[in-house]
Amino acid sequence: MTDPTTNPTESNPKPYQRLRNLVLALVAVLLSATLVWGLQTETGVSSLETQAAQATPLEVALNNGKPTLMEFYANWCTSCQAMAKDLGEVKADYGNQVNFAMLNVDNTKWLPEVLRYRVDGIPHFVYFNSQGEAIAQTIGEQPKSVLKADLEALIAQQTLPYANQTGKVSAFQAKVKPQSGEDPRSHGGS
CATH class of the missing domain: 3.40.30.10 (Glutaredoxin)
Incomplete structure (x- = not known):
């Protein structure tokens, strides 16, 4: 019998939730890299x-x-x-x-x-x-x-x-x- 206070998807996420989390993590990494590159370009040799x-x-x-x-x-x-x-x-x-x-x-x-x-x-x-x-x-x-x-x-x-x-x-x-x-x-x- 399962415990009614726990959500079964929290302990065993479905495959689409894993994919979504992976995509979100990749987007966060790409945005961070873009931000760092943008800041370096702005303060680079050309300023x-x-x-x-x-x-x-x-x-x-x-x-x-x-x-x-x-x-x-x-x-x-x-x-x-x-x-x-x-x-x-x-x-x-x-x-x-x-x-x-x-x-x-x-x-x-x-x-x-x-x-x-x-x-x-x-x-x-x-x-x-x-x-x-x-x-x-x-x-x-x-x-x-x-x-x-x-x-x-x-x-x-x-x-x-x-x-x-x-x-x-x-x-x-x-x-x-x-x-x-x-x-x-x-x-x-x-």
Whole structure:
């Protein structure tokens, strides 16, 4: 005789219940794996924050005898975000031959560089030779093929084929103005 307080299906589940439990377990595993992969992708090499954290400090980049690509960017910049994946791939390909320095325009620490290189749209790239001298600039979104061609020319110490080009930019105005009242871009002129 069976005990009326126990459910016979609890101790001996039917085959369809086992299959259902197995499917639920597999779905849970797949969803977990997808979530983990998604989080890793979002914080991977292509994110601006990750790239900035891995960038060569400007002082080191301009003094270590390697050519440098300096990028002015901001986390809110849609053009910067659009280029992040391609730039991450380019940095992975050329990181042993070229320094990659990233300067966030929202950080007032970089105001002298923002003014020196006349940053009024981002992304803004400045190319430096191995002696730390600025030799070219580009502004705005650049296709990966253009970046690669310019970096290969930079490494070979040749004229950059796509330098001084302007692509799509995000407008930028410095939050802080020079205190002297004179624009350092005027070079003392009126």
